[in-house]
Amino acid sequence: MAESKNGAVYAIVAVPLLIVGGLFGFVLVGSDDNCGAVAAGGSSVSIDPASVPDTDIAGYGREQLVNAANVIQAGKDLGLNVRDQAIGVMTAMGESSLQNIDYGDWETGGVTNPDGTRTTSIGLFQQQDGWGSREERLDPYIASTKFFQAMIEKVPDRESLEPTIVAHRTQINADPYHYTRYWDGAVQIVEGLTGVKTGLNPGDGSASGGTCAGLLPGDVNAEGWASPAAGPVTSPYGMRTHPIYGTQRLHSGTDLAGGGCDGPIWAAQDGVVTFRGFDGRGNGTISVDHGGGVTTRYLHSYDSGMLVQTGDKVKAGQQIARVGSSGESTGCHLHFEVRVNGENVDPVPFMAEVGIQLGQ
Known part of the structure; x- marks a missing residue:
């Protein structure tokens, strides 16, 4: 960490140290049904640092995992959810490789504060003097508590x-x-130590990284969005050879298998139906205006499979249609579009930004 002249505390990225050590044994208080609670930001997991197992998780050994258990427990005691707890573990991994080291950036790389003074980074989070006494910063539980308190603020x-x-x-x-x-690695450690399937998304770098991975298509997440149909993705957004005309055209949406013919189609978010019918190419179409310039469109249902009318108010996760193959379609699927201020955008990254992974 680095400290400015006005006393503000800054973190200097620590070079991860070589992973060493070996382990203890574990105890957990938690629930296997954390997914909905995690999405709502309400559930946490627990682990007694004194009973961490003698094992290796994600390449980290006993000493590191005991420190991770202290991070997890500090978050638990502050009433934070499992995503926050995993963020704490991730941060300590990135700062110190989960080692409670009594030196930091000045000793390893000659790093100085903005005012030219030597950095005083120590501990799991490489905290400088402004975070507390040396004893506090070298106590894994206290250092973790200070990190989480700063995160909350x-x-x-x-x-x-x-x-x-x-x-x-x-x-x-x-x-x-x-x-x-x-x-x-942080998700693996939290789940490995506690024995609880957290529902956190490994490998997800979007804003939903760490939101609930256990939501089913049609379930509404904490941000008020739902996947419009079951996966997988059968054709992505972008230029492609049209399956009927054989020419290069923009595919303006994402195709989802939708569970086959008559599979359910759900509204992606609360909104008002602005169109229900067939477009100029015979595609059964429902358009929903969500406000703020965002509209979603659902194509290829048959007339009997369109379950709402123009003017209807719909809720996220409400079934509005059944999967069909009307219009320019070669088989039953949902063609799902997102429009922002009248312009088509790629639905996959758009939905990822609001916590929904298409294609599950």
Whole structure:
């Protein structure tokens, strides 16, 4: 960490140390049904650091995992949810490789504060003098508590942010994406230590990284969005050879298998139906206006499979149609479009930004 002249504390990215150590044994208090609670930001997991198992998780041994258990327990005791707890573990991985080291950036790389003074980074989170006494910063539980308290204060909107951005805004380090590479390992450690399937998304770098992975298509997440149909994705957004005309055209949406003919189609978010019928190419179409310039469109249902009318108010996750193959279609599927201010955008990254992974 680095400290400015006005006393603000900054984090300097620590070079991860070589992974060493070996382990203890574990105890857990938690629930296997954390998914909905995690999405709502309400559930946490627990692990007694004194009973961490003598094992290896994600390449980390006993000493590191005991430290991770202290991070997890500090988050638990502050009433934080499992996503916050995993962010704490991820941050300590990125700062110290989960080792409670009594030196930091000045000793390893000659790093100085903005005012030229030597950095005083120590402990799991490489915290400088402004975070507390030396004894406090070298106590894994106290250091973790101080990290989480700063996170609560600095990042009140963290549920809508990528885990690495949450860590960055708490630590004020040089690279906002420094911690991304540690997210998968943090999830593995939290789940491995506690024995609880958290529902956190390994490998997800979107703002939903760490939101509930256990939501089924049609289930509404904490941001108020739902997947419109079951997966997989059968044709992505972008230029392609049209399956009927054989020419290169923009495929303006994402095709989802939708569970086959008559599979359910759900509204992606609350809104008002602005069109229900057939477009100029015979595609059964429902358009829903969600406000703020965002509209979603659902294509290829048959007339009997369109379950709402123009003017209807719909809720996220409400079934509005059944999968069909009307119009320019070679088989039953949902063609799902997202329009922002009248312009088509790629639905996959758009939905990822609101916490929904298409194609599950």
